[in-house]
Amino acid sequence: MNFISHFQGQPFATNKVESYSRGKSLSLLLLAPALALLAIVFVWPLLRYGWLSFHADSVITGLVAIPNGGANWIRLLSDGRFWQDALQTLRFAGVSVGLELVLGLALALALHQRGPGRGVLRVLCLLPWALPTTVMALGWRWIFNDPHGPINALLLQLGLPSQGFLSTPSTTWLVSVLADVWKTTPFVALLLLAGLQSIPTDLEEAMRLEGASPWQRLRRLTLPLLIPYLGLCCLFRVAQAMGVFDLIQVLTDGGPAGSTESLALYAYLNAMRFLDFGYSASVMLGMFLLLLVLSALVLVVQRRFQQQQELT
Numbered sequence: 001m002n003f004i005s006h007f008q009g010q011p012f013a014t015n016k017v018e019s020y021s022r023g024k025s026l027s028l029l030l031l032a033p034a035l036a037l038l039a040i041v042f043v044w045p046l047l048r049y050g051w052l053s054f055h056a057d058s059v060i061t062g063l064v065a066i067p068n069g070g071a072n073w074i075r076l077l078s079d080g081r082f083w084q085d086a087l088q089t090l091r092f093a094g095v096s097v098g099l100e101l102v103l104g105l106a107l108a109l110a111l112h113q114r115g116p117g118r119g120v121l122r123v124l125c126l127l128p129w130a131l132p133t134t135v136m137a138l139g140w141r142w143i144f145n146d147p148h149g150p151i152n153a154l155l156l157q158l159g160l161p162s163q164g165f166l167s168t169p170s171t172t173w174l175v176s177v178l179a180d181v182w183k184t185t186p187f188v189a190l191l192l193l194a195g196l197q198s199i200p201t202d203l204e205e206a207m208r209l210e211g212a213s214p215w216q217r218l219r220r221l222t223l224p225l226l227i228p229y230l231g232l233c234c235l236f237r238v239a240q241a242m243g244v245f246d247l248i249q250v251l252t253d254g255g256p257a258g259s260t261e262s263l264a265l266y267a268y269l270n271a272m273r274f275l276d277f278g279y280s281a282s283v284m285l286g287m288f289l290l291l292l293v294l295s296a297l298v299l300v301v302q303r304r305f306q307q308q309q310e311l312t
Contacts, residue, residue, distance in 0.1 A: 104188030
């Protein structure tokens with residue numbers, strides 16, 4: 001009892017609590033501008049879309065928002081075009097993100113190797129990602145133009161007939177995936193390169209001395225330590241691919257026959273071409289909910305991989 005009472009009057013614990021409180025208050029104060037900006041550019045538009053999705057706001061109503069009792073959501077559930085675009089967007093995101101992860105990992109491993117001109121190669125690798133998407137899409141549209149694009153010109157010189165790459169649904173979809181992979185693979189490689197540089201060289205050197213092959217070092221050391229970075233890349237790219245708009249609009253305009261139309265383009269058409277802002281908000285929120293589900297799946301898969309690596 002005397003021992004406890006001896007320290008009750010000491011200011012150590014009180015000073016520690018006060019320091020922690022001041023540090024927490026300072027952290028919140030420093031975060032306040034970022035949180036305010038996030039609320040302005042994300043939370044407020046999301047709330048506005050939610051409110052607008054329960055209103056009829058179109059040419060029929062004189063562009064005046066009138067409550068319609070959730071008719072937009074009922075229409076969304078029975079809209080075949082929405083679900084078709086959702087499947088097309090999911091397919092686009094799945095294939096493009098999968099290819100970008102594989103190619104980005106290979107590119108990151110190549111750029112991680114020591115050698116002359118490594119800095120120049122890293123800069124050149126980032127050029128596709130640095131280009132504006134609209135400029136890049138116009139370039140790919142010219143490359144696959146029929147019959148004046150360079151690819152069709154080469155086919156004609158070889159005595160082969162020109163191909164309508166952007167007039168056939170299957171090839172148009174492949175061209176859009178190719179353009180997206182070409183542009184955003186450097187972004188994935190950059191994030192994975194940062195992950196590679198965070199791996200201690202001592203671990204790799206120890207495995208090399210034990211006689212592990214490059215494939216064994218990649219499978220047993222590099223990939224397990226890159227799982228958080230792969231998950232981050234997947235989250236970023238899934239969100240971007242699900243919201244693809246400018247690439248599709250410039251390259252294909254959703255055609256031919258709506259075969260490459262994305263959800264973002266469908267929402268844009270409803271708002272800006274059909275002037276149906278209420279239903280456009282419902283489409284955007286439907287896409288947002290779908291993105292939340294995909295993000296949750298990515299996090300679950302990442303956590304399971306990490307748990308398996310910890311067990312092994």
